Amino acid sequence: MSFGHRLHTALAERGPLCAGVDPHSALLQEWGLSDDVAGLERFALTAVEALAPVVSVVKPQSAFFERFGSRGVAVLERVVAEAKAAGALVLLDVKRGDIGSTSAAYADAYLDPASPLGSDAVTVSPFLGFGSLDPFVDAARRHGGGLFVLALTSNKEGPEVQAAVSADGDTVAGTVLGHLRRLNADTDPLGSFGAVVGATIGATEEDLAFGGPVLAPGFGAQGGTVADLRRLFGSAAAVLPSSSREVLRRGPSVEAMRAEAHRLNDELRA
Numbered sequence: 332m333s334f335g336h337r338l339h340t341a342l343a344e345r346g347p348l349c350a351g352v353d354p355h356s357a358l359l360q361e362w363g364l365s366d367d368v369a370g371l372e373r374f375a376l377t378a379v380e381a382l383a384p385v386v387s388v389v390k391p392q393s394a395f396f397e398r399f400g401s402r403g404v405a406v407l408e409r410v411v412a413e414a415k416a417a418g419a420l421v422l423l424d425v426k427r428g429d430i431g432s433t434s435a436a437y438a439d440a441y442l443d444p445a446s447p448l449g450s451d452a453v454t455v456s457p458f459l460g461f462g463s464l465d466p467f468v469d470a471a472r473r474h475g476g477g478l479f480v481l482a483l484t485s486n487k488e489g490p491e492v493q494a495a496v497s498a499d500g501d502t503v504a505g506t507v508l509g510h511l512r513r514l515n516a517d518t519d520p521l522g523s524f525g526a527v528v529g530a531t532i533g534a535t536e537e538d539l540a541f542g543g544p545v546l547a548p549g550f551g552a553q554g555g556t557v558a559d560l561r562r563l564f565g566s567a568a569a570v571l572p573s574s575s576r577e578v579l580r581r582g583p584s585v586e587a588m589r590a591e592a593h594r595l596n597d598e599l600r601a
């Protein structure tokens with residue numbers, strides 16, 4: 332079954348919230364944990380225990396695991412496996428993108444279910460040209476996986492690149508969304524090729540009806556609100572507001588993190 336189909340079902344069953352697992356050193360400290368691999372493991376697996384049984388999508392941020400080298404990546408492998416086992420879809424946030432032949436290796440690493448980091452979907456960067464992502468698109472189709480392609484990111488520096496107008500008169504973001512619209516054509520009920528559009532961007536004239544899901548980071552700690560989501564994403568096929576720190580700072584209590592995820596899902600559904 333395609334990622335779009337599986338995501339559509341998960342959103343209906345569990346709600347739209349995407350829960351980020353971002354083991355910031357400041358959060359490890361707030362939880363009373365040491366800033367080392369043991370602390371990382373306790374933090375990340377506690378977050379998975381709290382959130383993966385109740386949210387549709389868990390999004391581990393690879394950077395916070397990579398900073399501990401191979402032992403940190405081994406913890407990330409457990410996070411991916413345990414979140415899947417608890418019934419969540421796993422979106423690995425690695426924002427990869429390179430020349431095609433290297434993208435093929437990244438795609439195998441993150442989208443092949445037989446790989447130790449094999450996930451349901453992955454974030455990718457289109458800024459080497461959208462065609463450089465073809466190996467990711469092929470792997471996603473082969474394995475029933477999904478992609479979330481950077482389009483209008485939540486950071487204030489994004490427009491310098493993403494709002495630039497290219498030779499055909501489209502913005503860079505508009506060009507990315509156009510490619511996604513083509514990839515998602517004729518997919519029912521939801522395409523597997525999503526876009527990253529921050530909840531913090533204020534306003535956009537881009538057409539967000541491209542047939543696939545929008546990952547909306549910036550909800551919560553970066554200032555994005557439910558009102559922003561309603562205003563920005565009315566035309567989108569599906570929206571996954573993503574929150575990491577805002578939920579994780581409720582820890583280390585499993586009950587408190589889970590209650591916050593339920594509260595946000597209720598608010599988002601209302």
Ligand SMILES: O=c1ccn([C@@H]2O[C@H](COP(=O)(O)O)[C@@H](O)[C@H]2O)c(=O)[nH]1
Pocket residue numbers: 351353392424483484485486527528529548549550551552553573574575576577
């Ligand atoms: O445009 C983007 C793309 C990705 N992110 C990632 O989402 C989370 C946000 O964490 P919060 O604690 O909820 O702010 C983080 O992993 C970012 O790398 C983003 O923020 N904006």
